[in-house]
Amino acid sequence: MPEKTIAIRVDEELFKKVKIRLAENGMTLKDYIITLIERDLQEDVKQTVEKEMPINETSIKEAQKILDFISGIMNSEKK
Secondary structure, eight states: OOOOOOOOOOOHHHHHHHHHHHHHHTOOHHHHHHHHHHHHHHHHHHHHHHHHSOOOHHHHHHHHHHHHHHHHHHHHHHO
């Protein structure tokens, strides 16, 4: 897939802080920015899933029933 360019300007103080972070972690600026973007996108997906499928006592009980059902089927097939 062809790569695209993202160019931004930041003030000198932020740039210095970023360079220090890069040195501490042995990363390139490109790797650092891509990591931040991917982490943000993953968090967005996580929040969407949590909104659509809230984890609460009821959903845990329903999931356990499904797992018990599957386990019963698997155990009966082994016999």
